[in-house]
Amino acid sequence: MNNQPTGLVLSGVSKRFGATRALIDGDLHLRPGEIHTLLGENGSGKSTLVKIMGGVHRPDSGTVTLDGVPVASRSPRAAMDLGIATVFQEVLTAGSQSVLENVWLGSHGIFRRAMPRAEQRTIAREVLTRIAGDMPLDLPAGQLSLSERQSLCIARALVRKPKVLILDESTASLDVGSRDRLFVEMRRLAAEGTAILFISHRMDEVAEISDRVTVLRSGRTVSAVERAELSIDRLITDMTGNPDHDATRRQPHEPGEKILQGTALGLAAGSAPIDFELRSGEIVGLAGLEGHGQDLFIKRLAGLAPGPGRVERVLARGPEEVSERNGNTLGVAYLPRERRGESLFESMSIRENFALPTLHMHRRAGLLDSASIAKRFEAFAHLLSLRFGTAHDAISTLSGGNQQKVLLARWLATDPQVLLLNDPTRGVDIGTKREIYAILDRLSATGMGIVVLSSEVDELVDLADRVLVFRDQAVFAEIAHSGLSTESVVAAYFGQKSEVLS
Amino acid sequence: MTSETLSPAPAPAVRISRPWARFRAWALEVPLLQVLVVLALAAWLVTAIPAIANPRSVTSILVITSLLALAAMGQTLVVILGGLDLAAPGYILFGAFMAANVAGKLAVPPAVAVLGTVLVCGGIGALIGWICHRFSVQPLVVTLGTGAALTGATLFLADGDYSSAPPQALRSLASLRGTTFGMPFPPIIMIVLLCGVGMWIFLNRTAAGRRFHATGVNFRAARLTRIRTSVVWTLVFAASGALAGIAGIFIAAYGSGWSQTIGEPYLFSGLAAVLVGGTIFGSIRGSYTRTLLGALTLTLLSTIIVSNGLSEAQSRIIFGIIILAVVSLYGRERHVRDRF
C-alpha cells in the first residue's frame, strides 16, 4: 500500500450495539475510480459499515480516513460535506414534497439555498434523465412508483458530485430499465474518478458491475477479491463459509385438491381479469417488475384489498369468500412484505409477537394461559430452528432472518391451509433463506398450498412449481415447472414469451 | 433499530459492565421508582406535618387521588393506543350535569342517571373512535371538537342552573364520612382500587388486552395480524368517554355541586397523572397501575405544596417540572439515527 492511500480507507473498525457486536475489525479500502462491491449475508455487518461511512454511526474503535485525512462524521450531513454521499437501504423520500425539492433535500443549509432555483431545476432534470428517464419535477414524490422514488434518492446523492458514492441495496427497488441506466451512470462516474461502493443481494448484478469485491461475514472482513479472480461460487463460499453450494431445484409434489380460487380478479381499470387456482401441496410463484400488479394480486388473494372479482376458499362444505376478517377461520395466512412497518411489534417480546394471531387458542377461564403459549412457541421455535436469547427478549434484538422466522412461525401457528408470502426472503441472509426454502418444501409436502411473491428470479426458479409473471396489472405468462428458468422468467418480465411457454 | 446488522454475541459480560443500563431497563419494566417517590413524598408529608397522619386526612388525600385516577383512567387507555382524549372535560361536565341536575333536581333514580351518562358519553366516545379509525384522522382534534360540542350542549341543557346538588345516594359514595361495608372510608376508594385490579388483569392477562397493546405499538401490523383495529379504537374511545363521564358523577358528588368549568382542571391534571406514572404514547409499558401511582404522587405533592404555604400557582409550576423530569427519564424517543 502507498504511504498516502487515496480514497476511503476503513481499518480495524468495530461497532457494538448493546450486547451485539455488529462489526469486528472491519477493513475496507475504496479507491477512487473503482466500483467496489460489498457482499455479505444479513447480519454480517454490511449496513453497519455503510452507516459508519455515511455518518449515521460512529465506530467504537478503528480509523476511517478519506485521502489520508481522518474522518469523524457525526451525522450524514457531516459525511456529505466531506464528499461522501450515501444512498441508504430505505427509500427516503418526503412524499408531499415535489420531485425537485426531494432531489435537493439536504443540500441546502438551514436557511441558505444551495443555488438558485433555475439552476437546481436544470441539474436535477439532467441527472434524473440520466438515471431514470423523464420525471416531472413538480409532481409530489409520493405519487411516484417505488422504483422512481429510489431513482430520486440516487439522484439526490449524484447532484452533490460526491468523491465517494455509497449505494446500499439501491437496486433492490429499481426496475430493470432504471437499473441498467444506473449501471451506465456508475461506470461513467467511476471513469471520472468517483469511488463507488455498491451493495446488492443479487449475484448477477455483482458479477456484472464489480471491479473488486469485499466480503464480510459475521462482522469481519473475510476477503477482498479482484475482478479477475471473481467467481460467484467463491463469493458465496466466502459469504456463507459453507463450501458445498449447490442450488438444488425443488421437485414439486403431486398437487391435491383445489383449495383457493380467484375468479375474474381485475387489478386495474381495463386490465385483463385473472382466474387463479391453488391446489394443496403446490408452491406458486408470483413475479414481475416492481409495480406491475403482483403485489396487489397477493393482497387480493389474502382478502386485504378490494376490487372486482372474487377470491374464494374452497372447502369441503363449499366455497367461501375470503375477506380481511375471516382469514384465520378459513385457514388463509398472509405474511406482509415490509417487516418493520407491517409485521413487527418492536417493543414487544419475541413470544408476544409470535402469539398475537393465535391468542384465542390459549385462553383458560377467559384469561391467557402463558404456559400453553410458551409450550406452543417452543414447538415452533424448534421446528424452524429459531435462534434467540430468551423468548422474553424484545423482537428487535433478533437479526432480520430470525425475525422473519418468528413471523413465519406466527402464521404457521394459525394452522393455515393456504400460505401467502409477500417477498418472504427480502433482506434475509442466504443461510436463513435456504432454511426457509426447506421449511416451505416440507410444508407443501404436508399438503399446504403456498403462494410466494418474490423479487428474486432465482428464488422462484428454485422453489416454485409454476410461476405467474405479471406485466401491466395482468398475468402476462404462466410458466410451468418444465419451462421454468431464469431466462424464461426474465424474458417474460420484458414482455417476451419464449417458445416453451406457448 | 437496524434491521439486519445484528448478530448475536456471547456477551453477558457486557451486560454486567453496564449496571446503569440494566437498572434503567428494569426500572422501565416495573414502576418501582414511582412507588419510591410516593413513599418518599408520604414520609416528607408526615415529617413536615405530623398532624396529617390521622384517618380523616388520609381518607381525604385518598379520595382526591381516586377522583383524579378515575378521571385519568380513560386517558390512560387512549394514551397507550397512541392518542390523546381532549374531550375529557366535556364528559366530566356531562357526568356532573347528570348527577346534579338530572339525578338531583329532577330526582331521576341515580342508577338511571349513571346509566344515561355511560350511554351518552360512551356513545360519543365510540363515535369518535370510529371516526378517527374510519377516516384515519388524529384523535387530538376530533376529541377537541367533540369535547367543545358536548360542553356546549350540556351547558345548553343545564340552562343556567348550576346550583343543584347530586342526591344523597351519590354523595355518600364520595363523601369523606362515607363507609364501605362498615369500613371507615367512602366507596370510591374501593371502586378505584377494584378498577385498578380489573385493568391490570385486562392489560396483562387477557387476549383483548394484548391485542389492544399491539394496536398501540404498531397499528398497520395489528391490522395485518387480523386484529380488528376499528373495534379496538371504537371500544377504547367509548371506554374513555364512559369512564370520564362516571368520573364526572363522582366529582360532582364529592363537591356536592358543579360548575361550568368543573371538568377543565382534570384534563391536564389527568394527563399529568398518566405521564408521571410513566405511561407513554403507543407503548407496551403503559398501565393503569402507573396512573394510580401518578395520581397519588400528584395529590401528595400538591398537599405538601399547599401545606407549605405555597399557592396553587406554584404547584402547577412544580407539576410542570416533574412531568418533564419523569418523562426525561422514561419516555425519551429514539434518535433519528436509531430509526434508520
Place this chain on the structure above:
Amino acid sequence: MNRVLTLFQRWPFAFALLLALVLLVLNLAISPSFLSPARLPGTLATLAPFVLVGFASTPSLLAGGIDISVGPLATFINCFFVAVLIPAGLGDWQLAAPIVLAVAAGVGALNGILIAVVRLHPVVATTGMLFLLVGLSLTIAQNPVAAPDNWTEVFAGGVGFLPGALITIGAAGLLWFSLRRTAFVSNLLATGESDVSAYGSGVNVMAVRILAYTLGGLFAGIAGIALTAIVQSSQSSLATTYALLGLAAAVLGGTSLAGGRGGLLGALFGAVSIYLLQQLLTASGVAPSLIQFAYGAVLVVGVVLGATLLAPRLKRSAS
C-alpha cells in the same frame, strides 16, 4: 366537481378560505355594518390574537410535532408585560418589545430543545411547559392587573388608515414569507413529513426542529402583544381558552397533524372562520353554549373533510 376537489387537494387551506368567505357573507347579511371602516380596526384587533395563536401552532405542526403551550405562552407574555415589565419601568416599546419577543422565542426554543435534544414526546414536553407557564402567569398576576396607557394600544386601534392588528399579523406573516424564500421552510416540511428521510439526506433535523418551536414561540409572543392590546390588563385566566384554540385554527386551515403539509395561510383562514362563526352566532342571538357546540361541530366536520375528501391521493410512502 372533480376540478373543485383537485383545487382543494392542491391548496390545503382552500376549505378554510371557502368557509371564511361563506361566514363573512352571512355576517354581512345579518349585520351589514360588519366591515364598516369604523368597526374594522376593532374587529381585526379582536381577531388578531386568534390568528397569531394559530400561526404559533403551525411551525411545530409542520415539523411533525405539536405545541400545546403556545396559548398559555401568549397569556404569559401578556401577564409578564403588564404585571412585570410595566411596573419595573421597562414598558417602553423600544425595551419591552425586544424583551417580550426574546422571552417568548426563548420559551419556544426551550420546548424545541426538550423535544429535539432531550427527545421528549412533543405532547409531553409542551404539556409540562403548559403547566409551567400557567403556574408562572398565576404567580405573576393571580388577579387581573389593569395596564396603564402603553404602546400596545396602537394595535387595538390603528395608525392612520392602517388598522393596528394588521401590523401584528403582518409582522408575523412577513417573517414567514421571507423564511419561505430561504431553504428553511423546505427543510421544515421535509422534516415533518419524514424525519428519517430528512436526516438521511443531510438535513440538520435537530436545528430545524428547535427553530420551528422557536418560531412558534416568537409568534406566540406577538400574539401576547396583540392580546394585551385588546384587554389592556393581565389576564392569566385566558390561558385555558387559548390553549387549544390555536391548534384548532391551524388544523381547520388544513395543516396536517402528521406533519409536512400546510402553512400559515391555513391558520389565518382557520382562525378567521372560527372567529366569524362566533360573531355570526352572537349577532343572531344564539346562546353562548350553542356557539361552543357549533365551534366543536365545525372543527370535527372540517377535520374529517380535510382528511377524506380534500386530502391528496398520495401513495403510502415506503419510508
